[in-house]
Amino acid sequence: xxxxxxxxxxxxxxxxxxxxxxxxxxxxxxxxxxxxxxxxxxxxxxxxxxxxxxxxxxxxxxxxxxxxxxxxxxxxxxxxxxxxxxxxxxxxxxxxxxxxxxxxxxxxxxxxxxxxxxxxxxxxxxxxxxxxxxxxxxxxxxxxxxxxxxxxxxxxxxxxxxxxxxxxxxxxxxxxxxxxxxxxxxxxxxxxxxxxxxxxxxxxxxxxxxxxxxxxxxxxxxxxxxxxxxxxxxxxxxxxxxxxxxxxxxxxxxxxxxxxxxxxxxxxxxxxxxxxxxxxxxxxxxxxxxxxxxxxxxxxxxxxxxxxxxxxxxxxxxxxxxxxxxxxxxxxxxxxxxxxxxxxxxxxxxxxxxxxxxxxxxxxxxxxxxxxxxxxxxxxxxxxxxxxxxxxxxxxxxxxxxxxxxxxxxxxxxxxxxxxxxxxxxxxxxxxxxxxxxxxxxxxxxxxxxxxxxxxxxxxxxxxxxxxxxxxxxxxxxxxxxxxxxxxxxxxxxxxxxxxxxxxxxxxxxxxxxxxxxxxxxxxxxxxxxxxxxxxxxxxxxxxxxxxxxxxxxxxxxxxxxxxxxxxxxxxxxxxxxxxxxxxxxxxxxxxxxxxxxxxxxxxxxxxxxxxxxxxxxxxxxxxx
Numbered sequence: 001x002x003x004x005x006x007x008x009x010x011x012x013x014x015x016x017x018x019x020x021x022x023x024x025x026x027x028x029x030x031x032x033x034x035x036x037x038x039x040x041x042x043x044x045x046x047x048x049x050x051x052x053x054x055x056x057x058x059x060x061x062x063x064x065x066x067x068x069x070x071x072x073x074x075x076x077x078x079x080x081x082x083x084x085x086x087x088x089x090x091x092x093x094x095x096x097x098x099x100x101x102x103x104x105x106x107x108x109x110x111x112x113x114x115x116x117x118x119x120x121x122x123x124x125x126x127x128x129x130x131x132x133x134x135x136x137x138x139x140x141x142x143x144x145x146x147x148x149x150x151x152x153x154x155x156x157x158x159x160x161x162x163x164x165x166x167x168x169x170x171x172x173x174x175x176x177x178x179x180x181x182x183x184x185x186x187x188x189x190x191x192x193x194x195x196x197x198x199x200x201x202x203x204x205x206x207x208x209x210x211x212x213x214x215x216x217x218x219x220x221x222x223x224x225x226x227x228x229x230x231x232x233x234x235x236x237x238x239x240x241x242x243x244x245x246x247x248x249x250x251x252x253x254x255x256x257x258x259x260x261x262x263x264x265x266x267x268x269x270x271x272x273x274x275x276x277x278x279x280x281x282x283x284x285x286x287x288x289x290x291x292x293x294x295x296x297x298x299x300x301x302x303x304x305x306x307x308x309x310x311x312x313x314x315x316x317x318x319x320x321x322x323x324x325x326x327x328x329x330x331x332x333x334x335x336x337x338x339x340x341x342x343x344x345x346x347x348x349x350x351x352x353x354x355x356x357x358x359x360x361x362x363x364x365x366x367x368x369x370x371x372x373x374x375x376x377x378x379x380x381x382x383x384x385x386x387x388x389x390x391x392x393x394x395x396x397x398x399x400x401x402x403x404x405x406x407x408x409x410x411x412x413x414x415x416x417x418x419x420x421x422x423x424x425x426x427x428x429x430x431x432x433x434x435x436x437x438x439x440x441x442x443x444x445x446x447x448x449x450x451x452x453x454x455x456x457x458x459x460x461x462x463x464x465x466x467x468x469x470x471x472x473x474x475x476x477x478x479x480x481x482x483x484x485x486x487x488x489x490x491x492x493x494x495x496x497x498x499x500x501x502x503x504x505x506x507x508x509x510x511x512x513x514x515x516x517x518x519x520x521x522x523x524x525x526x527x528x529x530x531x532x533x534x535x536x537x538x539x540x541x542x543x544x545x546x547x548x549x550x551x552x553x554x555x556x557x558x559x560x561x562x563x564x565x566x567x568x569x570x571x572x573x574x575x576x577x578x579x580x581x582x583x584x585x586x587x588x589x590x591x592x593x594x595x596x597x598x599x600x601x602x603x604x605x606x607x608x609x610x611x612x613x614x615x616x617x618x619x620x621x622x623x624x625x
Contacts, residue, residue, distance in 0.1 A: 002071045016046070058300070107135070114163055184198060216240075254284070269297070283581075343556075350411075385563060390449050443500050450464045487512050496509070
């Protein structure tokens with residue numbers, strides 16, 4: 001024996017054992033390659049390396065065997081996993097070069113498979129687009145669904161699971177906690193015959209998740225933050241079962257190895273039987289957002305590298321994803337309204353002081369340091385433009401009072417005002433809409449502002465959702481699911497106030513509300529696109545108009561408006577996503593602001609703002625917001 005390769009299922013590692021005839025130079029080459037790919041316990045006789053690392057170093061292994069006239073013996077599990085990887089590589093290359101088309105089922109065969117696994121066609125018939133997307137995803141061993149929010153990606157994913165995996169296999173979905181209800185309470189109920197097995201919700205940390213997985217549940221749900229905490233039991237579960245692994249809102253891993261979320265997803269991907277990703281906004285900041293997502297789908301196949309190197313990434317990804325565009329849903333158009341408002345005098349004084357401090361801080365900072373160094377002052381500037389009272393209360397609570405300075409007087413003036421002109425306009429607009437018989441969603445990025453608006457509109461039955469709102473059942477008070485059901489079913493609940501980071505994904509509001517007001521936006525294009533489609537999605541009745549109201553603050557000459565910067569950056573990012581996904585309808589979203597007030601930005605250009613901190617890549621995960 002020259003080399004022995006085993007698969008250690010408990011830890012998801014390849015174990016390479018050195019034979020007596022392997023020379024030192026050959027072993028040194030393998031050891032270096034293993035260390036470069038996350039190897040550990042590298043000794044003179046044994047190498048342990050994550051399975052993804054082993055797949056990535058496979059060319060080195062082949063070269064060493066050839067150059068030193070050596071052979072390799074594989075355990076059955078290692079051989080089976082390696083053979084599956086090679087087969088997928090061949091399929092991928094055939095699709096990439098156009099030498100063959102993916103094999104697809106007929107619609108009749110698809111429905112036969114679905115009904116054999118419990119699908120109830122009397123409750124849910126796939127739409128034309130859902131049928132196309134399902135068949136397209138089943139044509140490859142791993143698939144991506146980048147359909148617009150509201151197109152039914154969850155339904156398609158369930159169909160792919162039932163039709164594309166063997167009986168007895170498991171389903172593990174990684175999703176934001178606000179999307180749990182879509183999976184657990186909605187899609188199964190709406191698609192399957194009674195008696196189906198519900199999702200096991202994996203919460204409570206590693207030990208609780210280990211106990212929950214001990215029974216090998218058929219269907220499981222876990223958040224991205226819990227996935228990080230429970231790597232060991234998840235690895236063990238994937239290794240002892242055939243598991244279909246789905247990343248819902250897969251843009252959460254867009255930073256790849258630079259974040260814990262991306263690193264754990266990339267590590268787990270190769271251990272799954274099948275991998276799928278779902279996102280209506282797969283590149284919220286840049287083309288590079290696509291790289292980790294496709295590396296998860298096709299580990300060690302080089303797809304991410306081709307995306308990174310190609311000036312036209314659409315060419316690389318075109319055969320590898322499905323997308324239903326907004327126009328295919330047959331919806332009536334959405335009507336955007338831009339409302340430009342003037343700052344009050346106290347608000348302008350506070351905003352100017354914070355703006356000047358930020359401009360001073362920007363001087364001399366290297367571009368790569370901008371996100372970490374100035375993310376917090378940028379968010380303060382944004383909050384000053386939205387809700388200066390909450391900002392001042394927070395600053396004073398942190399001891400930033402500047403006694404005896406002009407800023408102390410500014411704080412006093414701001415607090416005396418009680419509410420900003422922008423918040424006043426939003427509350428008055430909500431009251432007017434409710435008075436006309438409508439229900440209203442108010443989106444705003446700051447938790448303190450959510451609380452204040454909810455309190456001010458309490459007489460309208462206002463309820464709120466933010467990052468601290470727990471997930472749970474519809475009958476449990478104060479859970480996301482309870483609040484959303486109450487908003488839908490209770491006449492007294494006429495206003496829902498939410499943070500797009502917490503409520504912009506995974507929930508449907510279109511049956512209750514047709515008006516959404518934005519009390520400020522951030523630089524996160526995914527949050528904006530996802531949130532606007534909560535009320536404009538499949539199921540909105542024909543003839544019902546849908547409206548969104550975008551509030552923005554004007555700023556005096558030479559001060560500049562952060563809202564204008566946000567608007568420009570969002571338009572740029574949405575246009576880039578439109579090009580990558582070849583979706584001209586998405587491009588139209590980035591052009592909506594052509595009719596908005598052009599005078600928001602009086603004297604401050606994009607270079608002055610420096611993208612106001614390069615897309616605000618903060619360190620928090622969305623589950624923490």
